[in-house]
Amino acid sequence: MAAELSPQQLSETHRPTLDQALDAIGTRAYWSPHPEHPKAYGEGGAPGSLGPAEGKAAFDAVLNTRLDLGQPGTDGWTGGETSPYGLALGVEYPHADPDVLLPAMTAGMGAWREAGPETRALVCLEILSRISARTHELALAVMHTSGQAFLMAFQAGGPHAQDRGLEAVAYAYAEQVRTPLTADWSKPQGKRDPLKLSKSFTAVGRGVSLLIGCNTFPTWNSYPGIFASLATGNPVLVKPHPRAVLPLALTVRLAREVLTEAGFDPNLIALAAERPREGIAKTLALRPEVKIIDYTGSTAFGDWLEANARQAQVYTEKAGVNTIVIDSTDDYRGMLANLAFSLSLYSGQMCTTPQNLLIPRGGITTDAGDKSYDDVVTDIAAAVTGLLGDDARAGALLGALVNPDVKARVDGAAELGEVALPSRTVANADFPDAVVRTPVIVKLDGTKQDDGAAYLSECFGPVSFAVAVESTADALALLRRTVREKGAMTVGAYTTSPEVEREVEDVCFEEAAQLSLNLTGGVYVNQTAAFSDFHGSGGNPAANAALCDGAFVANRFRVVEVRRQA
Amino acid sequence: MAAELSPQQLSETHRPTLDQALDAIGTRAYWSPHPEHPKAYGEGGAPGSLGPAEGKAAFDAVLNTRLDLGQPGTDGWTGGETSPYGLALGVEYPHADPDVLLPAMTAGMGAWREAGPETRALVCLEILSRISARTHELALAVMHTSGQAFLMAFQAGGPHAQDRGLEAVAYAYAEQVRTPLTADWSKPQGKRDPLKLSKSFTAVGRGVSLLIGCNTFPTWNSYPGIFASLATGNPVLVKPHPRAVLPLALTVRLAREVLTEAGFDPNLIALAAERPREGIAKTLALRPEVKIIDYTGSTAFGDWLEANARQAQVYTEKAGVNTIVIDSTDDYRGMLANLAFSLSLYSGQMCTTPQNLLIPRGGITTDAGDKSYDDVVTDIAAAVTGLLGDDARAGALLGALVNPDVKARVDGAAELGEVALPSRTVANADFPDAVVRTPVIVKLDGTKQDDGAAYLSECFGPVSFAVAVESTADALALLRRTVREKGAMTVGAYTTSPEVEREVEDVCFEEAAQLSLNLTGGVYVNQTAAFSDFHGSGGNPAANAALCDGAFVANRFRVVEVRRQA
Known part of the structure; x- marks a missing residue:
């Protein structure tokens, strides 16, 4: 299938944004490409975006339906979220057989690796822009799973989460391009001819990256891990909190669409919704295909992951006392x-x-x-x-x-x-x-x-x-x-x-x-801004990683060098 | 005590070298500031360096002596290395009481943190240049502990090891200065005044970094971890292989001298030599003060460290089948x-x-x-x-x-x-x-x-x-x-x-x-060159880290942000 989204088209659309993000993480001045105000979306706002009524209609349309993502290994359907505001969402999600889904997810890794860091970053930015366009819909999904008030669900679950995702892409891209794609190496040997090698350096993903989402911030706490892993060449399996599936299911759907349009395997991202009390996070976390885990939740399970998922790089945000x-x-x-x-x-x-x-x-x-x-x-x-x-x-x-x-x-x-x-x-x-x-x-x-x-x-x-x-x-x-x-x-x-x-x-x-x-004005201790503030430090028991820094991305890929005599 | 090595003096001497190293890890072209030829040292060679005879004399002078490093908590003396070439070295090293030594090592962390990434890097470069000047002495120490032939001990144990140390300093410096020291953040609020914060970002070390050395490459395999940790603000406890103590003891001695001259606490680096069959690596690895471990050796002990030293970031190079x-x-x-x-x-x-x-x-x-x-x-x-x-x-x-x-x-x-x-x-x-x-x-x-x-x-x-x-x-x-x-x-x-x-x-x-x-000339599969080649990938069971990349340094420190209303 010919790609509908060519690398050139992606570059024209998103490279300037990537460059601005790279600049922002270096200066840490204020910056965001995602407007915070609900009125900035829809007619007269961001092109192609859903306005308030359209977002509400889209959200209503997905209620009481079966959200078929077309994933391999779907062996049934599950759901049953009830909004903290009382609404039964009634959405059914695919339930996956990991023995089928996980191998299918790794099949597309080769082409995703060959695409290189820039194309991967630009595809991630296209996914984020599709998400951004549907912020009104996602805001309602976040509101009715987390219990956040609408404006907070809109901002924290929309533009702020998208900012954190974009920030992770910028870090991932920067980390991969620190090493050039190729190098000519010539070592002087006195009077003899120099030793010469031509070298190539390829960023390779580690394997399936498992995202274990939380109930309170289904998008904000998940986007950094999802996009850091995707941008560094890894397929991402998204395991939402069973009470907050919808925002991530919608996210996965958009990401699969973009991957397909850009000519990649949509199975580079997939959803793993679970049946009540199934506890699939434990099973998935120990699968040999899973090489990276991002987790937000209780200290007990975070500690369990760190101790037991030894085949994976584990990034956790757990409990703390502020x-x-x-x-x-x-x-x-x-x-x-x-x-x-x-x-x-x-x-x-x-x-x-x-x-x-x-x-x-x-x-x-x-x-x-x-x-x-x-x-x-x-x-x-x-x-x-x-x-x-x-x-x-x-x-x-x-x-x-x-x-x-x-x-x-x-x-x-x-x-x-x-x-x-x-x-x-x-x-x-x-x-x-x-x-x-x-x-x-x-x-x-x-x-x-x-x-x-x-x-x-x-x-x-x-x-x-x-x-x-x-x-x-x-x-x-x-x-x-x-x-x-x-x-x-x-x-x-x-x-x-x-x-x-x-x-x-x-x-x-x-x-x-x-x-x-001494915060006494309109900035609060509980809020951090992407591109400028670090969320957590990764250096005390509340979290072993910070959002976002070099350490959050640098070990999601490895560099394989191939050297040849020149 | 007034510092004998001022930051300005360090900058004049070493900043150009640091810049060249930063450039080299970006281009990965051939580069080294450490000459490979034994004749490049001593009279007519690198200024202040020991020539072959001086190096031999220095090596001979240390044999059958007690190498007192002036470390706190020294509770006895140990030694007993025999060269694979037959020579009994007869050097005695301090044996440390960790209950005294470890707290003493953390005492200097505050001043070392406040010095900032550049000064730390320049002090590390001064240590490396002192080591470089004594390459002839170190070469004999490496030869008579590893069994390497002289020329290999000279090159791999000298300039190549120093290159790897410098490379680690360059990565550590680059990683820390990705985030600026300060930032002014101003978020527009429509018609209202913008929200303004002034922010500072401080790289903080994690705690004591334990280096567990190996028998075959006492300097080459140790310098990356030692210098990566020191440059990122951590005190380093050097636990050599009991059959290869001398090269690292001489290294620690030089480093302590430089730290003192630069006005820092010499206990930011210390030696932990062990008594026969004492097995102190296991004890030290589980100490709460130890937050980072670098290890080269058997798969069994590397796996044990990864599984048990959960309070630390553990970097291992283990066995493999090439x-x-x-x-x-x-x-x-x-x-x-x-x-x-x-x-x-x-x-x-x-x-x-x-x-x-x-x-x-x-x-x-x-x-x-x-x-x-x-x-x-x-x-x-x-x-x-x-x-x-x-x-x-x-x-x-x-x-x-x-x-x-x-x-x-x-x-x-x-x-x-x-x-x-x-x-x-x-x-x-x-x-x-x-x-x-x-x-x-x-x-x-x-x-x-x-x-x-x-x-x-x-x-x-x-x-x-x-x-x-x-x-x-x-x-x-x-x-x-x-x-x-x-x-x-x-x-x-x-x-x-x-x-x-x-x-x-x-x-x-x-x-x-x-x-x-297709290597058929004078480059061999078993040799890697610092600044250009990666040693290991960190992505297969032979090693969980590569020498050297962003991942090797990024988690040795954390960034603490302090934000204030502007």
Whole structure:
């Protein structure tokens, strides 16, 4: 079949974007080719993109259908997702026999390898642009699987996820072209003729790359691994979380279309949806064909993968305990507002949401006067209450609880300590079945640092702890211990003291944690921007990889050298 | 203490070399700043370098002494190396208490981190230049621990090892400066003020890096890991093979001197010599302070490290079975001469020495007429015999057997099959106690591909197998199986057929093996040149890393971002 998308056409369309992405990861200034505003799509917006109504229609059209991806080895159908907003999606996905599907996925590797790094990158960019055009549809798919509010599902699940995918492509491309395709080597031999060799260097993929998706960020946490592996020559098997299949199934469908149009084997990407309680991730992770695994989820399964999937390169993002050190501030109101937003966004169901607020029990100095520990806790609670006072606004910020386990943790929080801010049930006018709860803040005594202290475990969801510590020095010691033992995706600190600032930095350097200092405006500790911010460090127990850096891509391929006498 | 080596001084001396190295790894053309010829050192040669007599005097002066490195935690002394040439070295090395030494090694990490990637790289280059100046001394230390002949010990243990160290520094530097030190980030917000952050990015080392050296190439196989880790901000604990301590002890001494002169903590590098049968590698590898391990040695211990040292990034070079496919040639004499040299160099004790010569039993076509399987084997044997006919010349090529296990394998080879070329004992006039043996070639039937076939295990040393196969297609199948199951550092092939060439390439692409095609001149399959050739691929069981590429350095450090509201 003649390719409908020629390399030249791909290059004209996407090479400038690739170059801009390569530039952005070098400068780390702000950049994104994917507009954040919903109105930027559809009529008058990005060419060929679906507008709000079209996206909604596309989403509705896929509900209660069988999504046939035309994959080899389909031995049945599975599905059964229910939206955290109450809607039963009713979509059926192919169930795969790995004995048939995995060999079929490796069949196209040779042509994909021969295409070379640039063509692979450009095909990935075409896939991303198709995804971008359907952002409205994907936003609804993300919303109705993760429970994110619409605007967040749109932005985090759309342009921000696409940015992270593009960033991974840029890193993958840059890493592969560090070595030239060919070299002439001539070694002087004094008076004799030089020794001469002609050499070629080929980036070769390792084998099937398994993506194990999560419930809360089905696209954002998956696109980096998917695109890093595809761009480095590997087929990608996408195993979504069973409660968040649709966004990745739609992604796989678009990717298979583009691969076909560009003349490659569509089986270079495939979906592995599972039957209820089938637990296929464990089976797939140990298959000899699987050479790379990207995983986001629980520490227990992440640790299991690292220990057992020894035939694969394993990239994990697991649980962590994120800390905010509150030492002092010259913008007390700004700090309160910023923290209230961070605790509330998506009901605290982000891997980057702060959990432990470490506050000296002697209080802190601020531009609004000295504040006791109780003042600070009360004021944060009031800021959250103020932010979420209106149900409609609260719902747009909180989204819905993703599963009953999160609700159980909210309900059980009062048993952990004195409740400084109780959780409130919020009604969602559009989706009465949605479970929407405001954050709960619990006061804990951090002066003893017991091994069994509640604040030393991740309590995923809208539960945070106002931990009273003896001093800022003790806060730093607890921060260090928490990051070292439990890991952290984010650390925040508020201080007006250059010395304290330096001390917090040192802890973060020594324990490899990403630090946000004195955020009081419209940037929040739980948000990272592709091309500029690293998500995680890969150097503490919360994650063994960062999004995105050289290490995330460099071992997904190997360089095979062929040398010949010249 | 004021630094005797200022950053400016280091920059003036070494920045041009670093830039050339960075250029070389990008073009992969021939380059080296370290002269190969022994006469290039000493009077009239490289400034400040020791000439042959001075190097010999320095080596002699260290024999039968206690090499006190001034390390913390020294709780005794150990030694007892005997040269494969018969000489008892009589050098005593510090034995370390890891409970004291390891914490002392991490104490200097902060200042080393703050120095930044460029200063770290330049300090590493200063260490390498001090090593280079003492190449004559190091060459004797390598010769009398590995059993390499002098010229090989000089070149492979000197300039080639230094090249590999410098290459690792260049990769480490390049990887760290991909991310800028700071960035201003400004995100447009429509009519509102943009969101602004100022960001800093700091490369932070992971922790103590443990180098586990090998007997045969104490410097060449160690310098990449040592310098990659040091340049990325990690202290390095050097655990030499107990029979090859001296070259690394001298290296550590020079490195500690340079670190001190540059104002850094000398304990950023230290030696961990062990008592007989102490087996400290296992203990050290599991220490929580150890975050990186570089290892060259047996598959069994390499696999153990990968499985058990879970707190560390583990880079291993293990055993492999290297194959040459002989399909056809247009330079039969060149092929025979090239193979004879490859089999003989350092008595086949290189991880890159060919072991299995796969030859169709129906024979091959050559420019000297058709040759039967027996012809080819006989002619290779005759080429080896011719090359090694003179004892002095043979000794200069073969060196000495490194240990009794290698001798036992030579002696036992006849039990494996029909001997096509028996091993001959060579007398070494200078060192009568040296055990010097020419290679043995054994004929084996490769048409059955039994699981237990001798050619499917590494037989380290001067033993190779002339394996009769049905056809070139079968040779390729056996090559694929061998690389996939046993790993390979090198693959060679001789063919005049473009189709066969393409098929061999495909096997090497698919199994990630480094391929040399039709070598008939002065380049040998077992030699790789830094800055141009990759040593191993990191993609088959022989090694999980290649020397040197981005993956070898990218995970030795992490980037910690600190962001502040601007």
